[in-house]
Amino acid sequence: MSESVTAADIGADIIVEAEHLTRQLVGEVTATLVSDASIAIRRGEFVAITGASGSGKSSLLYLLGLLDRPTSGTVRLHGQDTATLEDDERAALRLTELGYVFQFHFLLPEFTAAENVMLPMQRLGRLPEDEIETRAIGLLASFGLADQARKLPRQLSGGQSQRVAIARALANDPLLILADEPTGNLDSVSSANVQTILKDLAHAYGRAVAVVTHDRDFAAAADRTIVMQDGRIIRDE
Amino acid sequence: MLGLAPTIAFKHLLARPRQSIVSLSGIVLGVAFFLAVASLMQGSEADFIRRLVDNSPHITVSDEFRNPRLQPAEQLYPNGVVEIRSVKPVTETRGIRQYPRIMQALGTLPHLRASPVLAGQAIVTFAGKDVAISLNAMIPSEVADVTTIRNYMIAGSLDELIANPDGIVVGDGLVKKLSLSLGENVTLTSPTGEVRTFKILGIFHTGRATYDDTQAFADLKRVQALLKRPNRANTIIVKLDDPHSAQLVAAEIERRFGYKSVSWQEASEDIMSTLATRNIIMYTVVSAVLIVAAFGIYNVISTVVLEKQRDIAILKSIGFRARDIRRVFLIQGLLLGIAGSAAGLPLGAALMWGLMQVRLKFPGSSDPVPLPIDWNWRQFVIAAAFAIAAAVFAGLLPARKGARVQPVDILRGAQ
Numbered sequence: 001m002s003e004s005v006t007a008a009d010i011g012a013d014i015i016v017e018a019e020h021l022t023r024q025l026v027g028e029v030t031a032t033l034v035s036d037a038s039i040a041i042r043r044g045e046f047v048a049i050t051g052a053s054g055s056g057k058s059s060l061l062y063l064l065g066l067l068d069r070p071t072s073g074t075v076r077l078h079g080q081d082t083a084t085l086e087d088d089e090r091a092a093l094r095l096t097e098l099g100y101v102f103q104f105h106f107l108l109p110e111f112t113a114a115e116n117v118m119l120p121m122q123r124l125g126r127l128p129e130d131e132i133e134t135r136a137i138g139l140l141a142s143f144g145l146a147d148q149a150r151k152l153p154r155q156l157s158g159g160q161s162q163r164v165a166i167a168r169a170l171a172n173d174p175l176l177i178l179a180d181e182p183t184g185n186l187d188s189v190s191s192a193n194v195q196t197i198l199k200d201l202a203h204a205y206g207r208a209v210a211v212v213t214h215d216r217d218f219a220a221a222a223d224r225t226i227v228m229q230d231g232r233i234i235r236d237e
Numbered sequence: 238m239l240g241l242a243p244t245i246a247f248k249h250l251l252a253r254p255r256q257s258i259v260s261l262s263g264i265v266l267g268v269a270f271f272l273a274v275a276s277l278m279q280g281s282e283a284d285f286i287r288r289l290v291d292n293s294p295h296i297t298v299s300d301e302f303r304n305p306r307l308q309p310a311e312q313l314y315p316n317g318v319v320e321i322r323s324v325k326p327v328t329e330t331r332g333i334r335q336y337p338r339i340m341q342a343l344g345t346l347p348h349l350r351a352s353p354v355l356a357g358q359a360i361v362t363f364a365g366k367d368v369a370i371s372l373n374a375m376i377p378s379e380v381a382d383v384t385t386i387r388n389y390m391i392a393g394s395l396d397e398l399i400a401n402p403d404g405i406v407v408g409d410g411l412v413k414k415l416s417l418s419l420g421e422n423v424t425l426t427s428p429t430g431e432v433r434t435f436k437i438l439g440i441f442h443t444g445r446a447t448y449d450d451t452q453a454f455a456d457l458k459r460v461q462a463l464l465k466r467p468n469r470a471n472t473i474i475v476k477l478d479d480p481h482s483a484q485l486v487a488a489e490i491e492r493r494f495g496y497k498s499v500s501w502q503e504a505s506e507d508i509m510s511t512l513a514t515r516n517i518i519m520y521t522v523v524s525a526v527l528i529v530a531a532f533g534i535y536n537v538i539s540t541v542v543l544e545k546q547r548d549i550a551i552l553k554s555i556g557f558r559a560r561d562i563r564r565v566f567l568i569q570g571l572l573l574g575i576a577g578s579a580a581g582l583p584l585g586a587a588l589m590w591g592l593m594q595v596r597l598k599f600p601g602s603s604d605p606v607p608l609p610i611d612w613n614w615r616q617f618v619i620a621a622a623f624a625i626a627a628a629v630f631a632g633l634l635p636a637r638k639g640a641r642v643q644p645v646d647i648l649r650g651a652q
Binding site (some may be wrong): 087094 | 249551
C-alpha cells in the first residue's frame with residue numbers, strides 16, 4: 001500500500017462526484033434503479049451506503065465505479081467527466097483509479113492468491129514481472145496472508161478470500177475503493193477484520209472508500225452513511 | 238513467461254482437461270487425415286507428372302503444321318482480302334523435310350537433347366503368328382539420351398543396336414505373346430509390303446502392359462528402308478534439362494521451323510486440368526474433416542465463455558478491455574490449433590508411412606506399386622496452417638460473445 005496521508009489531505013479533494021444520477025432499465029416495464037442521486041466522496045472518507053434490498057445501493061455503486069452508464073446525470077472521477085468516455089477509456093480508469101471488492105470475492109479459481117493480486121498490475125504493465133510478484137506478496141502479507149500466497153481460492157476460507165480480493169483491489173494503488181457487501185458472506189470475526197481493513201484504507205492511507213452494506217454495525221463505523229430507498233438517496237449524514 | 242492473455246487462456250483449458258482433450262482429439266485426427274490424404278493425392282499427382290515427364294518426350298516436333306501454310310498470293314498481299322479456291326496440296330512423302338538441318342540447329346541450343354524418330358507400323362511374324370507393333374526408328378546412339386527405355390531393360394542391351402543395325406528391342410509383352418527370346422530373329426512386314434528380318438537384341442519391361450505389348454525400337458536407317466521412306470523422320474523428340482521450360486522452348490522451335498511442336502504440358506492439358514479439379518475436390522473433402530473438428534473447438538470455447546461469465550465480469554471490473562477478453566478466447570482456439578497440429582502432424586506422418594507400405598496393382602500396370610506419398614514440407618505446413626486457422630476461426634464467435642459480456646449484468650445476477 002502507498003504511504004500514509006496527513007490529516008490535512010483527508011477530505012481535501014473530491015475523488016468521485018455524481019450529480020442527478022438516474023439509471024433506468026427499459027423493457028416492457030421501465031424499472032428505475034437509481035433516481036436523481038447526487039453524491040460526492042472525498043479522499044480519506046469511509047462512506048457506507050445502506051438501504052433495503054432493491055433500494056438501488058449496488059446500482060449506485062456500479063455507476064460510481066464506471067461499470068454501468070447512467071440514463072442521465074454525470075459522474076466525475078477526480079474532476080474528469082466520464083460521460084463521454086469510450087468503453088476502453090472507462091476500462092483504463094477502472095484499472096488505475098478504482099478498486100472493487102464484491103460480496104462473493106470473485107477470485108479467478110485457476111489462479112493462486114498471489115496471481116489474482118498480480119492480475120491488475122500485469123494488465124497495467126507498468127512494473128516488471130518480478131516487482132509485480134513482490135508487490136503482490138507484500139500486499140497479501142499486509143493482510144496476514146503471506147503464507148497463503150501460493151494457494152488456490154478453493155483452499156482459502158471466506159475471510160481469507162475476501163482479504164485477497166481487497167489486496168487485488170489495491171494492486172494498482174487506486175484512489176477509490178468500492179465494496180459491495182464485502183462482509184455479506186463472512187463470519188463476525190472475518191467481517192470485523194474486513195471492516196477494519198477498509199476503514200484503515202480510508203483513514204490511514206487516504207483512499208476514498210464506499211461500501212454497500214446491510215450490516216448496521218458496519219454502517220455505524222463509517223464516516224458517513226447514505227441511506228437509499230426506491231433508488232433515491234433519502235439520507236446522507 | 239507467457240503474456241497475460243495466453244496465461245489465462247491456458248489455465249482455462251487446463252481447468253477442464255476432459256473437454257479440452259476431446260476437442261483436441263478432433264483437431265489431431267483432422268490434421269492427420271488431412272495430411273495423409275493430401276500427401277497421397279499430391280504424391281500421386283507428382284508421381285504421375287514425373288512418369289509423364291520421364292517417359293514422354295518433353296517436346297514432340299511432328300511433321301504437321303498448326304495452321305495451313307500461307308499461299309503465295311496471301312504472302313504477297315498480307316493486308317488484302319485474298320480468296321483462293323480449290324487448293325490441292327502437292328502429294329509428297331510424309332515427314333519432316335530436311336530434318337538433319339533442323340537437328341543441326343537444335344544441336345546448337347543449350348540444355349537440350351534431340352533425336353529424330355520415324356514412327357510407323359509393322360507386323361511381326363514369328364512361328365506363324367502375326368502381331369502388329371509400333372516401330373520407333375531412332376539413331377541407336379541417341380535412344381538413351383531422349384528416352385528412359387534403358388532404365389527398363391531386362392535382357393540384352395540398347396547399345397547392341399549401335400553395333401548391329403539389324404537388331405530390334407522389344408517389350409516383354411510381345412516376347413511372351415510370340416514366345417520369343419533374346420537373340421531370335423523375327424520378320425517384320427511394312428504396310429508397303431517390304432519384309433526384313435530383325436534380331437532381338439534387347440527386351441524391356443516398363444510395367445505398362447500396352448506399351449510392353451506393342452512398342453519396339455530399331456535403327457533409323459533400317460526402318461526407313463523397311464517403310465520405304467528414305468531420309469525421312471516424322472518426329473523429332475526433345476528432352477530438356479528443365480522439363481518445365483518445355484512450353485517456351487516448344488514455342489521457339491515452332492516459330493523457327495514451322496513444324497508443330499507440342500510440349501508435354503500441352504499434350505497433357507486435359508489430364509493436368511483433371512488433376513487440378515481433383516485437387517480442389519480433395520482439399521474440399523479433407524478440409525471438411527477439419528471444419529467438423531473446428532466445431533468441437535467452438536463447442537469447448539463456447540462452454541468456457543458460458544462458464545466464465547463471472548470471471549469475465551471480474552476481469553472487466555478490474556480494467557480488462559473487451560479486446561483483452563476477446564484475445565483470451567481467440568488464444569484458446571490458437572492453443573488448441575497449435576496443440577492439435579503438434580500432435581496431428583506426427584500421427585499424419587505415421588499414417589503416410591503406413592500408406593507407403595501398401596502395394597497395389599493398378600489396371601494397365603503389370604507390377605504392384607507402392608502408393609506414392611508426397612513428403613514435401615509444404616503438405617505439413619498447409620495441414621498445420623489450415624488446422625490453426627480453423628481453430629482460431631472457431632474461437633472467433635465465442636470470443637466476441639465473451640467480449641460483449643456486461644459485467645454489471647453478471648454482478649447483478651450474482652446477488
